[in-house]
Amino acid sequence: MPAFDKKTTATEVADAFAADIKGKTVIVTGVTAGGYGAEVARVLASHGAKVVLAGRSSKKIQETAENIRKETPKAELRELVLDLSSQKSVRSAAEEVLKYSGPVDVAILNAGIMGTPYAKTAEGLESQFGSNHVGHFLFTNLIMPKLLEAPAPRVVSVASVGHFWGPVRFDDYGFEEGKTYDKWAAYGQSKTANILFAVEVAERYKPTKLKAFSLHPGGAATGIASSMTKEDYEKFSDYYNPDGTPKGDWMGTLETSTATHLVAAFDPSIADKNGAYLVDGNVANEQAAPYALDKDQAAQLWTLSEELVGQKFAPPSAQPAAAGLN
């Protein structure tokens, strides 16, 4: 198996797993040009995957599709309009996926917002928690039948080292309706939730072939930093100059910062590390905050998330046996 590190590119990972990628259906959320999702989609399409470009703006999805087709004219692309900040939109996108003719092999839950001013989702949830976690929780659970049709399905939850900025605040995930809002603790909470979600999916779907992983992709200049202010650059002065340019060499490129997405999605050698957190292309549970991999908190978050979407999702072992088999 090739060794991956901070400098590995997504294309190098895809070359290593080319046979596994070809012909697979992969949903990637958050595919705006210039971001990680668009890069992952580009590399997957160039390696023969059928890529579902999921995003909240049809115009942005089409721009990414056009960019991909310049490089891979025969790319197999499909558009899926999905606004993670609206459960109604998530449900209608999932209904569309359930009508696809074949299985969904991998869902790469990549979309996200970071450090945004206090706002609420359509259902009144704090927006970073509501979009980054709750929207993906609902979407993944609703499309689960399609994932379970695949021979070796995976759920890839794109988190961040930013999960260190905060655990899930079970007693006050909404920051007292915004009164005590801290945009970085809120991002941290949402990214911790992304890691806990993979832990709980792995646990619940143990009886199946489904595997789930979370990851920190590495840093790169994308649209995600658009909400950052001068005060934020001062707060993170170890990493940024006052004008917002990065200090030192911690920042990677779009190509290197998407390599771990593809390792989590396709590397067969990590299959026995179900639920793990990856960094720089390798399993790196020791680099996660203990609260982010805590099994009790993962189960607690699942229950809370079910309440927030108003629907329970039973693990496969708890589902009634198919008619005729009992």
Ligand SMILES: NC(=O)c1ccc[n+]([C@@H]2O[C@H](COP(=O)([O-])OP(=O)(O)OC[C@H]3O[C@@H](n4cnc5c(N)ncnc54)[C@H](OP(=O)(O)O)[C@@H]3O)[C@@H](O)[C@H]2O)c1
């Ligand atoms: N860049 C970094 O240094 C870094 C570091 C650690 C982790 N990450 C993680 O990497 C992931 C990708 O971020 P990125 O850096 O590529 O940023 P990006 O270019 O801003 O991409 C984020 C994507 O998420 C989409 N999105 C936001 N809200 C959405 C919603 N309500 N419904 C559907 N899609 C929505 C955005 O669409 P719009 O264009 O419509 O807003 C965009 O396509 C995020 O989960 C982020 O937390 C990034």
